[in-house]
Amino acid sequence: MTTEFDLGALLAERGAERYELHARHLNPQLPRMLHTIGFDKVYERAEGAHFFDADGNDYLDMLAGFGVMGLGRHHPVVRKALHDVLDLDLADLTRFDCQPLPGLLAERLLAHSPHLDRVFFGNSGTEAVETALKFARYATGKPRVLYCDHAFHGLTTGSLSVNGEDGFRDGFAPLLPDTAIPLGDLDALARELRKGDVAALIVEPIQGKGVHEAPPGYLRAAQELLHKHKALLIADEVQTGLGRTGDFYAYQHEDGVEPDLVCVAKALSGGYVPVGATLGKEWIFKKVYSSMDRVLVHSASFGSNAQAMACGLAVLSVMENEQIVAGVRRTGELLKSRLTALIDTYELLADVRGRGLMIGIEFGKPSSLKLRGRWTMLQAARKGLFAQMVVVPLLQKHRILTQVSGDHLEVIKLIPPLVIDEADVDRFVDAFTAVMDDAHSGGGLMWDFGKTLIKQAVANR
Known part of the structure; x- marks a missing residue:
């Protein structure tokens, strides 16, 4: 006799426990980290380069599961x-x-x-x-x-x-x-x-x-x-x-x-x-x-x-x-060129580099006295905090998932699914510009969050 197993029913019954289950049975630092930076989202489904939550909100994926999702999800x-x-x-x-x-x-x-x-x-x-x-x-x-x-x-x-x-x-x-x-x-x-x-x-x-x-x-x-x-x-x-x-x-x-x-x-x-x-x-x-x-x-x-x-x-x-490689050349050049054009506008933006759809955005010490003091404070607590301060509002305010490119690095790495289109590029550049505007204004929620990260970094020493 075959015993029935209903995966959909199991997820419907227990899916809401996802963060508690990880905290109890898997790596406990993962849910702790996600809660701390506000990445504790609940994604219900995904398609191509996008996630969707229970309310139908659309999130742009610029991480591709660390590069696994080259063709996006569920091609x-x-x-x-x-x-x-x-x-x-x-x-x-x-x-x-x-x-x-x-x-x-x-x-x-x-x-x-x-x-x-x-x-x-x-x-x-x-x-x-x-x-x-x-x-x-x-x-x-x-x-x-x-x-x-x-x-x-x-x-x-x-x-x-x-x-x-x-x-x-x-x-x-x-x-x-x-x-x-x-x-x-x-x-x-x-x-x-x-x-x-x-x-x-x-x-x-x-x-x-x-x-x-x-x-x-x-x-x-x-x-x-x-x-x-x-x-x-x-x-x-x-x-x-x-x-x-x-x-x-x-x-x-x-x-x-x-x-x-x-x-x-x-x-x-x-x-x-x-x-x-x-x-x-x-x-x-x-x-x-x-x-x-x-x-x-x-x-x-x-x-x-x-x-x-x-x-x-x-x-x-x-x-x-689908001529994916040719598409990557076109989309990657568009994304990189539009980001490179921002370097002269934002003193915190030091470099944009990479090839195709593997792009690094590096931040560096600003020239103005007001921003330089805040930058120095972040660096003293832990190198890499400013990049984290950019990644967090990209997700929380603009529903775009990115990552810091390594421990103690002031670099964001973009490795989106290779199937992103021009509209996705526009969405990312507009969101990134808004986050940079906020950072260079010298006030607002972004720098307040920086204080939270500093406390967390000092507590972990």
């Missing part, structure tokens, strides 16, 4: 693919056969990076990075991986070893014997390579933390140095890949760059089923999987599952049929 093509694969009753995850979907998705992915030959499918970005680290060390026979200051590559132990943020690493040592170098510093790279024990350099073509792009020519020069010393270039495209920066991969903005390993995840899922992929050269995979005895030397229990593969195939189909 009909991806949704249909997931329904279709569930209805097929496939003999999935037998582990001892070769299903067609992983091969088909690998084929489609590799078409966007013709210099690469093979794919390993896992379940997340950090798994994709872990795979690349393992493969690079095994293939080269060397132990050390270089990474860049301020990098973010994931939070599992191997990925954490190449994470440039101390706040994530503190208390989790010892980690792998890896070494940080400044992004763009070829002399530092050459110095480390001369030691002879470097397996690879892993790099984000545009760093998620702070939205810093590798300098022009750096990736190609780094690749040449690495290969000269028989080391590999790993491109972490978990956030920057699949059209985010106006090319399919961000490394493709620079001619002649052909990474040995590429990590992909986030948007490949279509926002439904987690999936990660590590793409690599033939000789690397052949070295790792060198015999039938080593067929399972690196594997993932849920890797290549049918639902994830179907979502990935649907995402790539949508990207091609």
Whole structure:
């Protein structure tokens, strides 16, 4: 006898307890943080680049679930693919056969990076990075991986070893014997390579933390140095890949760059089923999987599952049929140019940078005496509070969801769904202008909220 399970009824009965359930059973600091900054909203449904609350209010999503929702929420093509694969009753995850979907998705992915030959499918970005680290060390026979200051590559132990943020690493040592170098510093790279024990350099073509792009020519020069010393270039495209920066991969903005390993995840899922992929050269995979005895030397229990593969195939189909990458170039240039035009108007606005729909807005010390005193007060309490003061009214007053781009950074990162349109750009720029006007007026609710943040920062020291 089949026991009925009614998910809709369960949510109708218990959905209102969402914040209490998290406080009681999950990470208790999340609901505490959301309550403190007024982000404790109740979103009832979502579509594309928008959320809706119980009253039907429309919220613009400029965060895309940290980049997962590349095509927005509930794209009909991806949704249909997931329904279709569930209805097929496939003999999935037998582990001892070769299903067609992983091969088909690998084929489609590799078409966007013709210099690469093979794919390993896992379940997340950090798994994709872990795979690349393992493969690079095994293939080269060397132990050390270089990474860049301020990098973010994931939070599992191997990925954490190449994470440039101390706040994530503190208390989790010892980690792998890896070494940080400044992004763009070829002399530092050459110095480390001369030691002879470097397996690879892993790099984000545009760093998620702070939205810093590798300098022009750096990736190609780094690749040449690495290969000269028989080391590999790993491109972490978990956030920057699949059209985010106006090319399919961000490394493709620079001619002649052909990474040995590429990590992909986030948007490949279509926002439904987690999936990660590590793409690599033939000789690397052949070295790792060198015999039938080593067929399972690196594997993932849920890797290549049918639902994830179907979502990935649907995402790539949508990207091609709806010309998503070309749309990102147009919309991204519009958004960036309109924000850049505001720099001369607002003394607190220091820089606008990035590519495509990955944009960093940086704030800096103002010149006027009145604002400079308030800025200094915020900085003394905790760096990054002003950016938080911008993020909060964007949500509370203008119903736009954004994020501060890393701990102690005065930078807001915009990584909206790639399907935002000109009306969404207008809405964001108008709201951001209103928040900047409020901040530069020297009074109002924004600076009052700043006092609340200062008290919170001092209490947490």
